Amino acid sequence: MxxxxxxxxxxxxxxxxxxxxxxxxxxxxxxxxxxxxxxxxxxxxxxxxxxxxxxxxxxxxxxxxxxxxxxxxxxxxxxxxxxxxxxxxxxxxxxxxxxxxxxxxxxxxxxxxxxxxxxxxxxxxxxxxxxxxxxxxxxxxxxxxxxxxxxxxxxxxxxxxxxQRNQQVEEMEIGKPLHLVVADTGRIGDTHASVASVKQQYQQNQHVTKQRIERLGQLTRQARQHLETGRIKELGQLLDEAHSELRALKVSDPGLDHYVKVSKAAGALGAKLTGGGRGGCMLALVDSVKQAKIVEAALQEAGASQTWYCKVANEVMSYES
The missing domain is CATH 3.30.230.10 (Ribosomal Protein S5; domain 2)
Known part of the structure; x- marks a missing residue:
């Protein structure tokens, strides 16, 4: 009852x-x-x-x-x-x-x-x-x-x-606010399929695939240091390199790659896919609200279905759509 x-x-x-x-x-x-x-x-x-x-x-x-x-x-x-x-x-x-x-x-x-x-x-x-x-x-x-x-x-x-799996989650403090632009390709990505694809690559060519995965881990650890010390320009370079490694793992696609290039051409410090890839979204790191608006406009002109500006700071995280 x-x-x-x-x-x-x-x-x-x-x-x-x-x-x-x-x-x-x-x-x-x-x-x-x-x-x-x-x-x-x-x-x-x-x-x-x-x-x-x-x-x-x-x-x-x-x-x-x-x-x-x-x-x-x-x-x-x-x-x-x-x-x-x-x-x-x-x-x-x-x-x-x-x-x-x-x-x-x-x-x-x-x-x-x-x-x-x-x-x-x-x-x-x-x-x-x-x-x-x-x-x-x-x-x-x-x-x-x-x-x-x-x-x-x-x-x-x-x-x-x-x-990191099987370890305590650590909340981070950042040395300088982050200005990010997020763009939606408008296409559904298949995380299950992309994860399975990387697994298949790992089984078929373990040495090369393992190297790429370990490199992504190294980039993440370096990114943490840059985040905590406020080295935003250096962080942008790591985003670019991470996207290159993800492309090598075949989880990006031409649409995501195009938006990454558009972002860089519009002045982004770095850009990469975010999430499972093969559709979905990408993000771009910029140095100011003014630059974010320029990158956002370029992505919209390039065909992004939705874009968002995101500021991340220790005290306040603000978001606009």
């Missing part, structure tokens, strides 16, 4: 940007991620008699009718209910998200984080980080096959993080 006293509840999570280390992080190399608060997702849970009803821009209907690509969320919902000794019925989930799907911005992790938080709030239970990790990883396995955990951590932290 539905609990008549139960009230609506919600859970939120924000998007993320990977500054350095995507793909290499799967192989235990470090990565740096930044919270991207301008894009977020909210899960609203309400009492609803009968089977669980799901409402979103992707699918609306009963839980047992959700498409295969959303089965990770189904398993996540069931696991939360089982953990809390609650029946998988008598509630409705409404998902409101501004995060573009399949763009390497952490949409699947953010949705899962908001969903778990919302369910715990709905059932009036306290959620700890270990439980959140377990449930989000369950959902992420359906989205990415072998999730590194960086999306989960980046969508739950409010500061830049230095992430």
């Amino acid at each position: 539905i609990n008549a006293s139960r009230k609506s509840a919600s859970g939120q999570a924000h998007s993320k940007l990977i500054l350095m280390g995507e793909h290499a992080v799967v192989y235990n190399e470090p990565a740096i991620a930044i919270p991207f608060n301008t894009l977020s997702v909210t899960s609203i849970i309400k009492p609803h008699i009968g089977k669980v009803k799901f409402i979103s821009q992707f699918f609306s209907g009963e839980l047992d009718q959700m498409p295969e690509k959303m089965q990770g969320l189904v398993e996540c919902i069931k696991a939360v209910c089982q953990k809390l000794n609650q029946s998988v019925r008598d509630f409705q989930i409404e998902l409101k998200s501004s995060i573009p799907i399949g763009r390497g911005l952490g949409s699947s992790a953010a949705i899962a984080v908001s969903l778990v938080r919302g369910l715990y709030n709905f059932f009036n239970e306290k959620l700890n980080h270990d439980a959140l990790t377990m449930f989000v990883d369950l959902a992420e396995k359906y989205a990415h096959g072998t999730p590194s955990g960086i999306d989960r951590e980046a969508t739950t932290h409010n500061h830049p993080i230095f992430f």
Whole structure:
């Protein structure tokens, strides 16, 4: 029976940007991620008699009718209910998200984080980080096959993080504010496929692929030093080199490469893809708000479907779209 006293509840999570280390992080190399608060997702849970009803821009209907690509969320919902000794019925989930799907911005992790938080709030239970990790990883396995955990951590932290698998996540302080421009190709990237592709390359040509992955790890460690000491110009050079390594791993594509070139020609200090690649988004590092506007205009003229300016600082992180 539905609990008549139960009230609506919600859970939120924000998007993320990977500054350095995507793909290499799967192989235990470090990565740096930044919270991207301008894009977020909210899960609203309400009492609803009968089977669980799901409402979103992707699918609306009963839980047992959700498409295969959303089965990770189904398993996540069931696991939360089982953990809390609650029946998988008598509630409705409404998902409101501004995060573009399949763009390497952490949409699947953010949705899962908001969903778990919302369910715990709905059932009036306290959620700890270990439980959140377990449930989000369950959902992420359906989205990415072998999730590194960086999306989960980046969508739950409010500061830049230095992430390495099986190690404590470190929040970072930066020596000088970062000015970033993010551009969306408008094309869905397939993180699962790109991760699988790198894995195949690793199996077929381990020596070369391992060298590239280890180089990405070295670049990430150097990037941390430059971030913490405010050496922005040097950081830009590392972004360029990282993109070259990602191209060599065949996870970029002509569209992303074009936007990287456009950004550089417009005065960016460095630019690279962000996330899984093969579509999705790229980011460019600039030295000022004025330069950001120039780069953003160039990317829009080059055909970017969406662009955002993002300033990252220790005290305040501001975002505009």
